[in-house]
Every structure is written in C-alpha cells, then in structure tokens.
Amino acid sequence: MTQHPTAEERRPANDGPKAAARNRAALIAAAREIYAEHGLGAPLSGIARRAGVGQGVLYRHFPDRAAVANAVLEENVREVEQAAAASGATLSGVLGVLTWHLTESAAFIGLLHADRTDDRTDGVHAHASALSERVARSLRGHLTGGHRLGGSDDLMLAVAMVSGAVTGPTREERERRALAAWRLLGVEVGAVRPFAG
Incomplete structure (x- = not known):
C-alpha cells in the first residue's frame, strides 16, 4: 500500500524571521542588479522575480518603489x-x-x-x-x-x-x-x- 504524505509533511518548514531576513537581503541584492541594468524606473516585478520571491513578499518588505530604492x-x-x-x-x-x-x-x-x-x-x-x-x-x-x-x-x-x-x-x-x-x-x-x- 502506497502511503501519501500528509499536508503537514508536504509543507516546507517555516523559518519565520530567518526567512524574512533572507528575503529582504535577496530583494535588495536583486534591486541593486536590476537598477544597474535598467535604472531606478525598473519594474518591481522584475526585482521580485530576480530575488526568487513573489510580489507579495516584496510589498511586505517595501510598500512602494521609493522604499526599495532607499533600501539599496x-x-x-x-x-x-x-x-x-x-x-x-x-x-x-x-x-x-x-x-x-x-x-x-x-x-x-x-x-x-x-x-x-x-x-x-x-x-x-x-x-x-x-x-x-x-x-x-x-x-x-x-x-x-x-x-x-x-x-x-x-x-x-x-x-x-x-x-x-x-x-x-x-x-x-x-x-x-x-x-x-x-x-x-x-x-x-x-x-x-x-x-x-
């Protein structure tokens, strides 16, 4: 009999604050690269994609374009x-x-x-x-x-x-x-x- 993992077993571990700090650092690094290539007017979606996170994560850390630029x-x-x-x-x-x-x-x-x-x-x-x-x-x-x-x-x-x-x-x-x-x-x-x- 094949045993399927439960919902709890499939869910990745929640790193809490560690993940938040990693995501913020990844977003700043991605923004630096994107800005170097396309300037401060680059789309925020490209920054999120480069950082490997969703746009919701980006907006959780940075409410608007100015906040991203200011962090970099x-x-x-x-x-x-x-x-x-x-x-x-x-x-x-x-x-x-x-x-x-x-x-x-x-x-x-x-x-x-x-x-x-x-x-x-x-x-x-x-x-x-x-x-x-x-x-x-x-x-x-x-x-x-x-x-x-x-x-x-x-x-x-x-x-x-x-x-x-x-x-x-x-x-x-x-x-x-x-x-x-x-x-x-x-x-x-x-x-x-x-x-x-």
Whole structure:
C-alpha cells in the first residue's frame, strides 16, 4: 500500500524571521542588479522575480518603489560610513570603497548627484539628498589640512566628476575609468572593494 504524505509533511518548514531576513537581503541584492541594468524606473516585478520571491513578499518588505530604492542606497551609504569609521581608516581606503560602489551601482551614482537645492518632495529624492550628505561627511572626516580636495565643495565635486566617468559595459571597464579619473584629479585611491567589516 502506497502511503501519501500528509499536508503537514508536504509543507516546507517555516523559518519565520530567518526567512524574512533572507528575503529582504535577496530583494535588495536583486534591486541593486536590476537598477544597474535598467535604472531606478525598473519594474518591481522584475526585482521580485530576480530575488526568487513573489510580489507579495516584496510589498511586505517595501510598500512602494521609493522604499526599495532607499533600501539599496542606504546599504551603499552604510558601507561607506563603516569604512570611514573603521580603525585605521584613510581617505584613500574610503575612496576605494566608494569607488567600488560607484562601479557596482548606477543608483548610487544618481544618489551622489542629488541636487540639494531641488525642493521636490518625492520619497527617493528627499532621502537621496540626505544620504549624499552622509557620504560627504564620511569622506570629509578623513581630509587632512591642505588636501587638494579641502575646498568647500571640492570633495563632492570630485566625486561627481569621477562618477560621471564610470561608464562601460563591464564592471572592470567602469573601475578602470573611475581610477583613471581619480588619477587625473591627482587623488590616491586604495583597493577598490566592498567594505569587509
């Protein structure tokens, strides 16, 4: 006699909070990839599909498009801040982390170009301006007296100029161009990599 599994035996284990954390991380990773390919206007359904979850799961974590974009950008900024706050951090090391994020995320480039004088009230733009200021603060904390980027707007202007050079079909090409731009500005950049904690 064939024994069929009961409904309880067929149901996958509920990982509860672990699954929720995994799903959120997968959604942010998928959004980063989708935004890099298609920009911030990419359909949310594509993000959910790439993360391997349903759209209901996406909306459980992120109620709207602005919330998804803000989560991706927040992660970029948090890594730059962590690199800046790490013991023994240097400007060149923090710029290496910043440059890695520039080569990985078109959305992050857009964040750094947020116009602080624009008074639009959309959720992404308002949050992007605050995040951009956090990046500037993290970098400014490592400027030494007399540094060539020490002028009032020089540092973020240099970051904007470098981010404008970050183009190309591959991550390697974007990194090569970013490093060439820093070199032309006479700024030393450390290893281009994510912050490893």
